[in-house]
Amino acid sequence: MSNDIKSQTQRLVRWLEQDALPLWSTRGIHPTLGASFERLRPDGEVDTEVDIRVRVQARQAFFFAAAKTCGWCDNGAELARGLMTFAESHAAHPSAGGGFTHLLNPQFEVIDNKQDLYDHAFFLLAYAWLYRATGERTALDKANVLVAHLDARFGADYGGWEEGDYRYTVRRQNPHMHLFEACMALYEASAEAHWLARAGELFSLFEARFYCPKQGVLFEFFSADWSLAEGAIGQVVEPGHMMEWVWLLDWYARLSGRPVKRYTGVLYRRALEIGLTADSGLLYDSVTPEGKILQHTKRCWGLTELIKASLVMAREGEPGAEARAADAVESLFRYYLCGTTPGSYVDQRGKNDEVTVAEAPASTLYHLLVLAQELIRYCQAPAR
Numbered sequence: 001m002s003n004d005i006k007s008q009t010q011r012l013v014r015w016l017e018q019d020a021l022p023l024w025s026t027r028g029i030h031p032t033l034g035a036s037f038e039r040l041r042p043d044g045e046v047d048t049e050v051d052i053r054v055r056v057q058a059r060q061a062f063f064f065a066a067a068k069t070c071g072w073c074d075n076g077a078e079l080a081r082g083l084m085t086f087a088e089s090h091a092a093h094p095s096a097g098g099g100f101t102h103l104l105n106p107q108f109e110v111i112d113n114k115q116d117l118y119d120h121a122f123f124l125l126a127y128a129w130l131y132r133a134t135g136e137r138t139a140l141d142k143a144n145v146l147v148a149h150l151d152a153r154f155g156a157d158y159g160g161w162e163e164g165d166y167r168y169t170v171r172r173q174n175p176h177m178h179l180f181e182a183c184m185a186l187y188e189a190s191a192e193a194h195w196l197a198r199a200g201e202l203f204s205l206f207e208a209r210f211y212c213p214k215q216g217v218l219f220e221f222f223s224a225d226w227s228l229a230e231g232a233i234g235q236v237v238e239p240g241h242m243m244e245w246v247w248l249l250d251w252y253a254r255l256s257g258r259p260v261k262r263y264t265g266v267l268y269r270r271a272l273e274i275g276l277t278a279d280s281g282l283l284y285d286s287v288t289p290e291g292k293i294l295q296h297t298k299r300c301w302g303l304t305e306l307i308k309a310s311l312v313m314a315r316e317g318e319p320g321a322e323a324r325a326a327d328a329v330e331s332l333f334r335y336y337l338c339g340t341t342p343g344s345y346v347d348q349r350g351k352n353d354e355v356t357v358a359e360a361p362a363s364t365l366y367h368l369l370v371l372a373q374e375l376i377r378y379c380q381a382p383a384r
Contacts, residue, residue, distance in 0.1 A: 005322055008329035009375040015337060016372055017072045020365065023343030025064065025079055028362055034082030035090070035108055036060040042358035044341025051111065052104040057087040058122035059366045065126070065133035066369050070376075077133040084126060084139075096165070098149030116164040120150060121178035122366075128185035140190050147198070158225045159205050170221040170229045173210045176202055177244065184251055196255060203252055206245065211263060215289040216270040218242045236294060239275025239283045240302030242267045246309035247374070261316065268313050271306075280353050281331050296351035300336040303328055304367040311378045329375075 027046060028037055038052040061083040068076025090108060091101050096115055100123060103112035127143035130136070154161040160176050180202040187195035209226040210218055220236045221229040228234040246268050249260040274291035275283045283302035285295040310318075310325035335353065337345050339360060347364060348357035 002322060002326065004326035005329075005375070006379055008326050009372075009379050011333070012329060012368070012372050012375060013072070015333075015343070016067070016368065019343035020368070021067055021073045021076075021343070023341065024060075024362065024365060025073065025075065028060070029079065029082075030108065033086055033090070033108055034079075035086040036083060036362050039359045039361040040341070040344050042340070044339065044344050047359060048106055050106065052106070052108065053119070053363070054087060054091045054100050054102055054104060055116075055119040055122045056362050057083045057091065058119070058126040059363045061087075061126040062122065062129050063365045063369050065129035066373065068133045069129070070373065077130075080126070080130050080133060084130060087123070096149075096153065098146065099153070114164060114166050115153070116166075116175075117150070117154060117161050118172070118175040118178065120146065121175055121182050124179070124182035125185050128182065128189040131189050140186070140192075143186055156224075159201070159209075160226075170233060171224065171226065173206075173218065173220055173222070174241065176205060176210075177241065177248065180206070180248055180252070184248075184255060187255060199252060200256065200258075203249075203256075203258065206249075206263075210245075211267075212289070213266075216266040217274075217289045218245055218267065220286075235288050236286050237274065237289055238286050238302075239271040240285070240299070240305045242271040242275070243283070243302070243305035243309035246271075246312050247305065250312040250315075264309075264312060264316070265318070268309050268318070271309070275302075276306075277353075280335065280349075281328060282335060282349060282353065297356055298349045298353075299357075300332070300345060300347055300364055301367040303332050303336065304371040307332070307371055308374045311374055315378070315381070325375075325378075 030037065036056050037046045038050050038056060039047050041047045061080040064073055064076040065080035067073035087100060091110060093099050093101050093113060093115060099115050099120055101110045101112065102114040102116050102119060105111045123146060124143050127139045131139035150161055156162045163171060180199055183195045183199040187199065212219060217237045218241055219228055220238055221233045223229055246264045249264050252258065253260045274287050282298040283306055284293055285297045285299055287293055307325045307328045310321045314321035314325060335349055339345050344360045345364065346355050346358055347361055350356040
């Protein structure tokens with residue numbers, strides 16, 4: 001293991017502990033409601049004019065609870081509990097019999113009662129980490145109640161769940177990817193076998209539908225029967241999600257014993273081939289399987305997933321993967337963790353790597369915290 005990866009790990013942990021957590025645990029939280037603001041402006045102040053996604057409460061609850069378990073935030077459990085209490089009391093769906101609404105106005109009032117599958121994946125993840133941070137069994141009980149609600153209201157033909165209680169034209173792999181993550185987190189937290197069984201069902205959906213062995217890519221959008229969506233939308237590939245699945249599949253293999261290397265290596269190399277910029281080493285937001293660039297923009301979260309996937313591949317002996325991970329952490333600081341306010345960041349770069357979104361959405365902290373956890377795990381692993 002190189003000193004580069006160790007020093008970059010220490011650098012990110014230091015940034016989280018000394019800059020990000022002090023900023024977001026104070027300025028990022030409403031002083032009386034205990035709820036998370038949506039984002040910070042480029043000057044580091046709260047954007048008080050933008051609507052607030054309900055799922056941000058869950059993602060921030062994960063962020064603070066996980067930071068508490070890492071020893072980086074003494075009041076992380078209290079903050080996480082407050083965020084979930086706010087969501088449960090102010091954003092629970094008024095008539096669906098369970099689950100959460102979708103959107104709040106800047107005054108933290110519900111303005112969109114839609115129930116969305118993607119949102120709920122993060123509430124399950126938050127309950128897993130709230131339990132780990134507090135030991136309170138009620139968090140696991142709430143997770144069981146929530147997944148039963150999803151089964152009853154959104155269980156779909158051909159596997160998985162419907163997108164939500166609204167009209168939609170395509171089904172997305174993305175919510176199911178995060179439900180896969182949440183189920184594994186709940187299994188690790190609780191040791192309850194049904195969560196691993198649910199993860200296994202989602203793994204089967206990945207094998208049968210999301211992954212295309214012929215082209216070696218992960219597709220995003222599908223019809224109701226999980227056949228590929230017709231037209232251009234069916235050809236959308238997000239390199240960041242391909243990298244994210246490398247990490248998730250490796251995690252699932254560790255929990256289940258299922259072999260996944262026939263997927264991880266292909267996904268990783270193909271994502272580099274079709275999604276990596278030649279100069280800056282950032283990942284394009286979306287491309288086609290042939291490598292045609294659909295979006296020249298590059299969001300911060302895509303780079304965090306490249307680093308996590310590179311760590312997986314380094315453990316598998318992939319030449320150059322560890323060095324790529326260390327270099328990508330350097331790029332993370334150069335291009336994204338460079339806000340004028342310590343602890344804030346840039347969300348997106350454009351075609352020429354110029355800043356296109358300078359605001360810092362709170363939701364990005366989820367990606368950065370998981371990345372730090374994975375870097376630590378890699379550095380603490382026994383030498384091979």
